[in-house]
Amino acid sequence: MANPSSLQAAIAAHRFGLGEPSLEAIAPDPQQWLLAQIGPADAPRGDGLLSTAQALEHVAAEREKRQLAKNPPAGMTAEQVLAGHYRDVIVADARSRLLTAATTTRPFAERLQLFWANHFTVSLAKGATRGLVGAFERDAIRPNIAGSFETLLVASTTHPAMLRYLDNVQSAGPRSRIVARAARRAERSGEGPRITGLNENLAREVLELHTLGAESARGANGSYTQADVTAFARVLTGWRVGLQSTDPGDAFDANWHEPGAKTVLGKVYAEGPDALRRVLHDLAFHPATANFIATKIARHFVADIPPPALVDRLAQTYLRNDTRLAPVYQELVRSPEAWMPQPMKLKTPEEFVLSATRVLRFNPRLFERGDNAIGIGALGQRIQAAPSPAGWSDRAEDWLGPDAVWKRIEWSTRTANRVGGSVDARALAAQSLGPLLSLETKTQIERAADGPQALALLLMAPEFQRR
Amino acid sequence: MHKHPHFNPQRRQMMGAALGAGALGAMSSLSFAAGGNGSGKRFVFVVLRGGLDGLSAAPAVGDPEFAAARGPLAQFGSAPLTLDATFALHPSLAQLHTLYAAGELAVVHAVGLPYRERSHFDAQQVLESGGVRPYELTTGWLGRALAPSAAKSLALNTAVPLVLRGPGVVDTWAPSALPDPSADLVARLERMYGNDAALATALQRAKTLHFDGAMPGDMNAMDTKAMSIAGRGGNFTLLAQRAAEFLAQPNGPQAAVLELGGFDSHANQANPNGALSNTLRQLDAGLAALREGLLASGTWSRTVVVVATEFGREVAVNGTLGTDHGTGGAAFVLGGAVKGGRVIADWPGLAKRERFEGRDLRITTDLRAVLRGVLADHLQVATRSLNTDVFPGSETVKPLGLLKA
Numbered sequence: 001m002a003n004p005s006s007l008q009a010a011i012a013a014h015r016f017g018l019g020e021p022s023l024e025a026i027a028p029d030p031q032q033w034l035l036a037q038i039g040p041a042d043a044p045r046g047d048g049l050l051s052t053a054q055a056l057e058h059v060a061a062e063r064e065k066r067q068l069a070k071n072p073p074a075g076m077t078a079e080q081v082l083a084g085h086y087r088d089v090i091v092a093d094a095r096s097r098l099l100t101a102a103t104t105t106r107p108f109a110e111r112l113q114l115f116w117a118n119h120f121t122v123s124l125a126k127g128a129t130r131g132l133v134g135a136f137e138r139d140a141i142r143p144n145i146a147g148s149f150e151t152l153l154v155a156s157t158t159h160p161a162m163l164r165y166l167d168n169v170q171s172a173g174p175r176s177r178i179v180a181r182a183a184r185r186a187e188r189s190g191e192g193p194r195i196t197g198l199n200e201n202l203a204r205e206v207l208e209l210h211t212l213g214a215e216s217a218r219g220a221n222g223s224y225t226q227a228d229v230t231a232f233a234r235v236l237t238g239w240r241v242g243l244q245s246t247d248p249g250d251a252f253d254a255n256w257h258e259p260g261a262k263t264v265l266g267k268v269y270a271e272g273p274d275a276l277r278r279v280l281h282d283l284a285f286h287p288a289t290a291n292f293i294a295t296k297i298a299r300h301f302v303a304d305i306p307p308p309a310l311v312d313r314l315a316q317t318y319l320r321n322d323t324r325l326a327p328v329y330q331e332l333v334r335s336p337e338a339w340m341p342q343p344m345k346l347k348t349p350e351e352f353v354l355s356a357t358r359v360l361r362f363n364p365r366l367f368e369r370g371d372n373a374i375g376i377g378a379l380g381q382r383i384q385a386a387p388s389p390a391g392w393s394d395r396a397e398d399w400l401g402p403d404a405v406w407k408r409i410e411w412s413t414r415t416a417n418r419v420g421g422s423v424d425a426r427a428l429a430a431q432s433l434g435p436l437l438s439l440e441t442k443t444q445i446e447r448a449a450d451g452p453q454a455l456a457l458l459l460m461a462p463e464f465q466r467r
Numbered sequence: 468m469h470k471h472p473h474f475n476p477q478r479r480q481m482m483g484a485a486l487g488a489g490a491l492g493a494m495s496s497l498s499f500a501a502g503g504n505g506s507g508k509r510f511v512f513v514v515l516r517g518g519l520d521g522l523s524a525a526p527a528v529g530d531p532e533f534a535a536a537r538g539p540l541a542q543f544g545s546a547p548l549t550l551d552a553t554f555a556l557h558p559s560l561a562q563l564h565t566l567y568a569a570g571e572l573a574v575v576h577a578v579g580l581p582y583r584e585r586s587h588f589d590a591q592q593v594l595e596s597g598g599v600r601p602y603e604l605t606t607g608w609l610g611r612a613l614a615p616s617a618a619k620s621l622a623l624n625t626a627v628p629l630v631l632r633g634p635g636v637v638d639t640w641a642p643s644a645l646p647d648p649s650a651d652l653v654a655r656l657e658r659m660y661g662n663d664a665a666l667a668t669a670l671q672r673a674k675t676l677h678f679d680g681a682m683p684g685d686m687n688a689m690d691t692k693a694m695s696i697a698g699r700g701g702n703f704t705l706l707a708q709r710a711a712e713f714l715a716q717p718n719g720p721q722a723a724v725l726e727l728g729g730f731d732s733h734a735n736q737a738n739p740n741g742a743l744s745n746t747l748r749q750l751d752a753g754l755a756a757l758r759e760g761l762l763a764s765g766t767w768s769r770t771v772v773v774v775a776t777e778f779g780r781e782v783a784v785n786g787t788l789g790t791d792h793g794t795g796g797a798a799f800v801l802g803g804a805v806k807g808g809r810v811i812a813d814w815p816g817l818a819k820r821e822r823f824e825g826r827d828l829r830i831t832t833d834l835r836a837v838l839r840g841v842l843a844d845h846l847q848v849a850t851r852s853l854n855t856d857v858f859p860g861s862e863t864v865k866p867l868g869l870l871k872a
Contacts, residue, residue: 125728127742167733167734167787167789170734170786170787171786171787172786174786179786192538192539194788195786195787196784196785196786196788197785197786198785198786198791199733199734199785199786199787199789199791200733200785200791200792201731201733201791204585204586204792208586208588209588214586214588214589214601215602217584217586226584226585226824229585375644375645378643378644378645379625380625380626380641387516387728388516388517388587388588388728390587390588393626396665397627397632398626399626400627400665400666400669401622401624401625401626401627401637401639401669402637402638402639402669402670402672402673402676403624403625403626403638403639403640403641403673403676404625404626404639404669405666405669405670405673406669406670406673406676406677407625407641407643407645409648409652409653409656409670409673410643410645410646410647410648411645412648413645413646413647413648413649413652414645414646417646438662440658440659440661440662441659444655444656444658444659447655448655449651453649453651453652453655456648456652457652457655457656457659460656460659461659462659462660462662462663462666465666466663
């Protein structure tokens, strides 16, 4: 029977991290290994990464290119003008996310970065965000994962990618100057005005997905109503980075802002750009937000249905520390509920591929044939392209369909074919899983027909699929 | 190994066949010759995610308030396709319009869920769970409806959508760009999953779908082709074609679920080349492909398809030439077994005072009336089961008669 600290090391590596080829470095003090990682995420690795300002410039240039493609210059086809349209940036962003997570020595911090990037989803599934998703993660999320939730919330909500993803760039105060101007112009031209009023999308999703949670709007004691959504949308008017703008610091345009005070959740906020920060402050400090964030963190790390006592403690810690997240993570790491030996979570496809890549020590043969995302998309979780603002599911039932499991087997087969000949899966199983390695798995790996099959069995083992 | 000679979703040489009508016809006639299981009835549920704007998909052009209520959204790139004196279809739904004329499509309007809030995620949970409030039920109404007869079902997705979750058997299928594992590896995995029931069950299901006789030919090439089609936005049509192949098998699933996203039209939704028009075109093409794939075997005459979304949208245009989340919307019921050629609506009107909370199309038909009607009349689900298991709390919802006599 293994000693308790090596079991803890294995749990730390898999449940809180992204898998390690060896547990040696963790074993002396698994809790401390995690606590020492709490802080901003690593600087992103990789080439061709744009800052938010550069990304906005790139998007503006791509828009020009698209215009040019309508009337290509002599000797060029539209396809030639558009060659590589956004592709290089999207590939560099996805590759950097993968590379950073696969090679970091602070995988717990990286898990938190992945968690928050999913909480504040900005997705390539919507064209308006193309070329900006990576910059959003790098500039709004990575530096802020261990600061206060309020800071993270402000950074996310006011980032150009979020303002575009959830349509706020187009939302105008119904009584704003821009709407009045559009109406006058429309009257002169005889056409309908192009800008007329609110778009509620960002307001609703900030309340429902980023702060209070949908649950808090349900039932008789709902904490927000349609009127709050509309009022918050009015607060948000003017927060936009125009499609031509390349300056991310210039995210508020008073011409689009709805004049007058607004009442959100029973509190009055004065006209102007400062109201947004005040509303976000109050939302961050709302008990419903504390509960929602605590639930999501506990669900992500501990169990699909998280222990209520743990959720309560995390929520209390969050409120007691003025929404600062580091104490919440510390509380999580120190909670006995988080160290139960039985794994309660199934890795998502991205976590699975990242942990496989890490235990295989980032073997370059994994990236054969220019396969930048090494097939995470084929497993149903295309990088930075969640299907909705709610992000990817954090529940096993959504990833355990027969086809989903089959595709993991297919992926393991391909990976094992690429690198299995040069890996001793028996040793790797013992070193990476430690006491988590079950007798059944060990036996099957030992009896495998060849190296690749042994590796495929390791990757598909329950103790490798779960965490 | 247990074999299903006729129901074999992953037999990948069919991937190529799915792209050409010839082979599809040959396969379908084979199925037909082999006879059917039970009644041979087929049901397809199509989930439109994002909140389809019912007044764009099926505009009430004859409503005297329509033009004023909709403003710029009353204009379409080309003329809406007339259904009756009041209603029309979006110009992107040309093939559905043909089905309507042929009496195979009914439009249900001012329809919606018992849920009246405007969250996508809560509304989709209610749409799929069949509950009254979000998260009161954790399985799906279709999964529960199929349970007593132990009928098989199929989701054209990697994940099982909530609507199909329940006690029964659900298969999932989606195109793959990855290589097949060997039968030997799968057998070893089965032994390894002795203590993990969830993985063991998923593997067992997947295996019976995937390993069924030889898989000759250049499978990877075909999968790559499928993926590239998916990449061009033809994914829904491809999935509909595959659904048709499975459903046409005598041993095939009784029910299938397809999903199509992209209906959250917050901006520029009237643009004839914009996102909403394109997504409606995909829906139109996919449903036409489904019908085409079911016709030759005669399965279409035994098929009912219900197309529904989580909520409709606000009646008035928002500030960005789109619409924000609303409540009442439209649904489609089609199939060879459907008594179509009609719009079913207790039309509340579009005047502001008639709108729900002054903003949305008022729900006058409960979507569960549509679903209860189809489940009872088509799949012979007992009323008692509908009341207690499938749609608890729906006893007072009177089912709609939607089938041919």
